[in-house]
Structures are given as C-alpha cells and as structure tokens.
Amino acid sequence: MTKALTTRAGTTSATDLPYMPLCAVFRRFLKRKGLKFTHERAVILDAVLAREGVFDAEELSDEIKAGGRRVSKATVYRTLKHLVEAQIVEEVLIDSRQVHFQQSFGRDPKGHLACLETNQIVEFPTKQLDEMAEKICREYGFDFISHRFVIYGVSPQARKLEQDSTQEH
Amino acid sequence: MTKALTTRAGTTSATDLPYMPLCAVFRRFLKRKGLKFTHERAVILDAVLAREGVFDAEELSDEIKAGGRRVSKATVYRTLKHLVEAQIVEEVLIDSRQVHFQQSFGRDPKGHLACLETNQIVEFPTKQLDEMAEKICREYGFDFISHRFVIYGVSPQARKLEQDSTQEH
C-alpha cells in the first residue's frame, strides 16, 4: 500500500509485502464469508498494522487521513468489526468513553496497566494469568474464550509531574 | 426509605436502618465535599443497595421508576459519579455499549466471568490475583489503585440452549 516494490517470482503483489501473513489471513477470512477485499479494507488493515499498541476508531481514521488516504469513518467502523471477527484485532476495554482496539493476531494475550493520570497504557505479559483464567472457567463450567486484565494505577511519570507542580507552589 | 421502622434509642432514623453504614458513609463523604444529602440521592442509594450484582444507569433508573419513585436520569448519572468517588460503587467494564456499575463498599475485589451468548455475569474471588496485580504495578513503578479482570466464555446454560436448538433441526 505504501510504496511500490519489485514483485518476486510474479506471485505476490506489492500490496501484500508489508504484511503478507495478516493480509492473507484477512483475505481468507473474507472469502470464507463471501465478502470482498476492497481497497478501503486494505487501507484500514494497513493502518492497523502500522499502529503500535492500543487505539480507537477515531485515531485510526485520523491516521489514515494523515497518510493522505481517504476512508469514511463508517467504513472504518464496519471494517474493524470484521477484523475483530477475523481475530486480527481485539477489543480492549480500558475506559468507558469509547471502544479501544489492538492488533491481536498471533500475539500472546497481554494485560494492560493504565495510568489514571496520564492515560498512558503499558502492556505486560500474562502467562500465569492465562492458565488461571482457564482454570476459573472450568470451575464454573464455562467454555473459555478470552480474558481481559486491566490494572489501574499512577505511573512514575505522572507522580513526577505532580511533584514538580507541587514544588512550584 | 422503604418502610417505617421503630427508632431505637432515638438515635437513628427509619431512613437509615436498611443500610445504616453505607448511608452514613455517603453522608460523610458528601459533607466532606460540601455537598448535600438530598431526597433524590437517598432514593438512588436505596436502589443501588437493593441491587444484586452488576447494573447500568438505565436499569437503575427503571427500577426507581418501577418502585414508584421519580428521579430524572440526569440525576441518576450525576449521583452515580459521586457514589463512585465515595467508593460505594465501582465501574465495571464488561462490554462496550455502556458503563456498568456494582456496589463495591467493603467488598473484596471480584473478577467477572461473562457469558458472550447470554450476557450472564458470574463473580469469582480474586485473592491471588490481587497480589499479582500489585506486584505487576511495582515492577513497572506504578502506584496501584485497582484492577479489573474479566473472563469471556460460554456458560453451561448457553451451551445447553444451543444443543437443544440444534436437536430441533
């Protein structure tokens, strides 16, 4: 999507190269559902893959616009739904203002450490937690699907900011 | 709030008895903040305490109406904010449609096991998890405030429903 690349062996197009596996995953998902891989969906997937960490629909839309490409917000919302269903992206519920997303394909589940002062979000690995979640599910007779673990706190940076402004008094 | 009760020793009013401690907690909180304990706030606290488990602003408002009392939705939202700040109620982020709440005062933190088919929510205790959350915070230099742990799955009931409808084919 971003720049032209020489096609090797004439089998893959330039469009595929920056994210070959996920693009393929998405195309396969769409085909299975009788849906189409459109230019807009490619642009959105591209933007998702370019993102690090957590984002919301608005941010994604803005980044697409900033990149000089144009996709309507309605399409961004519609496509994010498909990406979630394709398990390429997952919803992350950090606060109640709006839905947040993050790329999830092939990643281990992560927990989120959110700073209530600065809205900074740090990810941490959740090995032990994953097992615990499945065990709890079993105890209650549930089939496990996924889990979300969010810890709220105050980051060192926020604490420092606060100290600085107190000293100014 | 609900029915008249004989006042013992002339010290507590009938209004206080059904939830003496929490009403007191809330009044103390309000006084500290220079806010007022109004009739509407009493009605809302009453409704919150009558609830078991997780609820949203809409449900609370409906239950108040069903009880023949009338408080505007704006006031329900405004009061829930205060109850959260007073730590009598806490936000629970289960899904992205709207904010959910539950009574939290004096309760141990709980995790939520949510069924994605039926929207049923089961609570489970999180002893080990609480320690883990604080430890993770420390590792990243954060001050711990709270945590949310939600596990998504399919409940036995939902599984059963699905089986039944498959058999009907």
Place this chain on the structure above:
DNA sequence: CTTGCTGCAAAAGTTTTGCACACGT
C-alpha cells in the same frame, strides 16, 4: 440566606444505518 441540586431539554460524542451509486469477483 447561601450554595448546591433537580428536571428538562438541548447538546455532545460515539457508533450504526438507510440509501443511491460504485466496485470486486
């Protein structure tokens, strides 16, 4: 009495949807 509170209705913010046209397969 002073200050905060309530209800109402309007506003704000996010997400969804209907429709006419455009595009992938």
Place this chain on the structure above:
DNA sequence: ACGTGTGCAAAACTTTTGCAGCAAG
C-alpha cells in the same frame, strides 16, 4: 451481472450540560 461495499447524512444511543426554579444546611 451480481451481490457487496462505500460515502454521506441522518439516526440511535448513552452520557453531559446549561438554565431557571427548588431545597438542604
């Protein structure tokens, strides 16, 4: 060609806010 997708603008929904009158301390 067919059936899906897109943009746009309007709708839907939850939550917030401004204001004028009301109530608590």
